Amino acid sequence: MASHDYDVVVVGAGPVGGRAAHLLAEKGFRVLMLEEHAEIGRPFQCAGLVTPSAMDAVQAHHTVLEEVDGALIHGPSGTLVPVGTEGTLRTYVVCRKRFDQFVVQQAMESGAELWLHSSPEDAKMTEAGVELHIASEGEHRKVTCKLLVGADGAHSWTRRTFKMGRPKELMIGFQTEVVGYEGRDRWLEMYSGQDIAPGFFAWVIPSGFGSHRIGLWSTADRLEGRSIESCYQDLIDHPLWRDRFENVTEVARYCGPVPSGMVKRTVKHRVMLLGDAAGMAKPTTGGGIGPGFHQIQCVLEPLVKAISENRLTEADLKQITKKPWEAMKREQDRARTLRNLLVSDCSDQTLDKHFRTFAHPSTLELINEIGDIEKPVPLGMALLRQVPAFRPLALKAGVRLLLS
Numbered sequence: 001m002a003s004h005d006y007d008v009v010v011v012g013a014g015p016v017g018g019r020a021a022h023l024l025a026e027k028g029f030r031v032l033m034l035e036e037h038a039e040i041g042r043p044f045q046c047a048g049l050v051t052p053s054a055m056d057a058v059q060a061h062h063t064v065l066e067e068v069d070g071a072l073i074h075g076p077s078g079t080l081v082p083v084g085t086e087g088t089l090r091t092y093v094v095c096r097k098r099f100d101q102f103v104v105q106q107a108m109e110s111g112a113e114l115w116l117h118s119s120p121e122d123a124k125m126t127e128a129g130v131e132l133h134i135a136s137e138g139e140h141r142k143v144t145c146k147l148l149v150g151a152d153g154a155h156s157w158t159r160r161t162f163k164m165g166r167p168k169e170l171m172i173g174f175q176t177e178v179v180g181y182e183g184r185d186r187w188l189e190m191y192s193g194q195d196i197a198p199g200f201f202a203w204v205i206p207s208g209f210g211s212h213r214i215g216l217w218s219t220a221d222r223l224e225g226r227s228i229e230s231c232y233q234d235l236i237d238h239p240l241w242r243d244r245f246e247n248v249t250e251v252a253r254y255c256g257p258v259p260s261g262m263v264k265r266t267v268k269h270r271v272m273l274l275g276d277a278a279g280m281a282k283p284t285t286g287g288g289i290g291p292g293f294h295q296i297q298c299v300l301e302p303l304v305k306a307i308s309e310n311r312l313t314e315a316d317l318k319q320i321t322k323k324p325w326e327a328m329k330r331e332q333d334r335a336r337t338l339r340n341l342l343v344s345d346c347s348d349q350t351l352d353k354h355f356r357t358f359a360h361p362s363t364l365e366l367i368n369e370i371g372d373i374e375k376p377v378p379l380g381m382a383l384l385r386q387v388p389a390f391r392p393l394a395l396k397a398g399v400r401l402l403l404s
């Protein structure tokens with residue numbers, strides 16, 4: 001029996017790496033987390049929305065800055081679609097630094113080790129394990145493990161080193177933290193239109209202590225050479241909305257990638273990708289924390305067995321992940337198809353028409369009944385099936401869904 005320094009090495013101590021390390025260390029495995037930065041949770045590029053199911057998983061309620069009951073969504077010409085119910089919690093807004101630190105702390109309390117200022121430089125596969133060369137605090141160190149987990153974010157070293165493909169879409173997100181915005185308590189706001197966020201939307205999210213996060217996201221091809229900052233400026237100066245932003249003072253700004261669309265090869269011999277590294281963010285909201293948590297949770301039981309038995313060949317890992325992760329990929333593909341059809345591939349004129357339909361009381365009732373941030377596909381399908389104005393899109397959707 002070959003001996004290893006660790007059972008599992010997790011590259012990246014973000015929320016998903018931290019969660020995976022916790023779940024595996026809790027089962028008694030020797031787990032090492034490598035984090036390239038000197039601190040957990042910095043720099044952060046995130047609106048901080050955490051769904052109730054992801055929050056329940058980690059019980060990090062003390063990191064919550066605000067609770068949100070719904071979204072006030074604005075069409076390009078200003079049609080308002082309020083989604084949510086006063087007093088019914090839809091999502092949390094967290095301090096990402098404290099959230100990430102708490103998740104990593106849970107891993108350490110379960111026995112996982114953390115090396116800060118540490119990144120892998122090279123990895124060699126052997127029959128019995130992985131030999132990893134690490135630059136750590138200015139020194140070179142070598143460790144061996146049974147399984148290497150890449151939870152190292154959008155530009156994953158693990159994914160590139162083992163040539164595991166690319167996420168289908170790479171959205172660019174931009175966000176500022178401001179004071180002086182007057183919003184409705186417990187509601188976030190969303191703005192749409194080609195000037196503001198081509199194909200996607202902008203957001204204003206309450207982030208506690210009188211501050212708000214104003215951001216937007218889009219893709220490079222949809223931006224057609226414009227910078228994401230210029231779209232942000234167009235939101236702030238927009239004739240319909242500028243009154244709302246005239247008293248804001250910016251205190252910070254961030255820009256970051258949102259990889260969405262599961263990569264072709266999420267596993268290889270003794271290597272597994274999780275979270276942003278695997279392209280798990282939702283195509284509809286950009287949320288990546290919940291899907292990353294689900295991705296590890298849904299394979300945990302067979303994975304624990306396979307690590308115990310050191311059966312971690314590519315075939316073993318594929319067998320463990322194939323069914324649950326293919327289901328996640330299918331759901332992601334369907335959500336993207338419906339998003340493109342109803343929002344992303346529409347001109348402002350068509351989007352305005354859709355918003356007028358969304359705002360109709362019977363459609364709003366349907367949205368509030370079926371709408372779920374975590375599962376957008378059932379709502380998209382219900383809209384196409386049950387709203388007469390969307391029926392012409394149903395055939396197109398059917399064809400695209402069949403081909404997706």
Ligand SMILES: Cc1cc2nc3c(=O)[nH]c(=O)nc-3n(C[C@H](O)[C@H](O)[C@H](O)COP(=O)(O)OP(=O)(O)OC[C@H]3O[C@@H](n4cnc5c(N)ncnc54)[C@H](O)[C@@H]3O)c2cc1C
Nearest residue numbers: 012014016036046047048049153173256275276287288289
């Ligand atoms: C503007 C914006 C807003 C967003 N808003 C939300 C939101 O509201 N809700 C939501 O759920 N998601 C949101 N996201 C997406 C979310 O931030 C990510 O999906 C989430 O952070 C993914 O977690 P992760 O652990 O997979 O990766 P990351 O959070 O990126 O963590 C990866 C970790 O790996 C480390 N690392 C990277 N490379 C190496 C290396 N070679 N060696 C060692 N360590 C390494 C990094 O330093 C980092 O700590 C947003 C993204 C953007 C850009």
